[in-house]
């Protein structure tokens with residue numbers, strides 16, 4: 001009888017419920033975020049001919065000075081970072097019948113063991129860094145090139161030694177003339193004569209039978225986007241011009257673009273083309289949706305997750 005009374009008292013105490021449900025919702029949030037990230041790392045999109053793996057590197061906020069700060073939704077509050085942009089970083093691994101392609105290389109973050117997260121993620125999906133044959137760079141902001149090379153003493157070693165790295169020549173020349181490290185990393189110019197780098201000198205062109213590129217500008221002066229086609233599938237990598245699903249159908253200009261007006265114009269043209277030609281878009285900074293197709297409904301565009 002005594003025990004019964006104690007239990008009854010606890011169960012009818014509103015504080016008990018408040019405490020219990022707060023803990024329960026906290027646990028549910030933790031499970032959702034943990035599973036989301038784990039699943040994204042191991043998830044695979046099989047198109048008719050290609051396999052696509054998002055390689056989630058982490059969640060971040062960027063302030064007005066372009067400083068990246070890790071953002072953990074479990075412990076950090078968006079309200080504490082007023083004016084910041086919140087995003088994930090997702091390089092992509094794309095496997096065609098002839099190549100293992102990496103789309104940008106992330107910030108170059110390392111795990112607790114000191115290993116590059118991108119290496120860890122590539123291995124989780126069954127490949128090795130040495131398997132990469134092509135690396136495509138949309139532009140040279142540091143959250144896109146941080147995983148390109150590792151400093152060893154007074155020189156760099158390429159992280160993907162068997163890959164040909166494609167970079168816009170004009171973007172390269174421009175950023176190496178600036179003393180600003182929102183672009184690339186220190187000493188980047190030392191890679192100028194690397195046999196591993198192939199500079200793209202035309203405003204648009206073909207890399208091989210499957211890959212074409214276009215210069216869009218807008219986000220940076222010589223920002224590139226890439227199209228990879230095989231077996232009837234058309235994968236589109238929009239870099240930071242079309243970088244998250246929330247930009248689709250939005251009229252908002254972004255303070256993260258160098259020329260916000262041009263970026264918006266280019267983005268809208270790409271969105272319309274993507275919908276008309278059923279491109280499979282990969283979103284480098286997507287948080288909830290990393291890959292999707294854009295559909296048009298009475299002049300309105302939206303993303304359907306794939």
Ligand SMILES: [Zn+2]
Nearest residue numbers: 139141219240
């Ligand atoms: Zn950028």
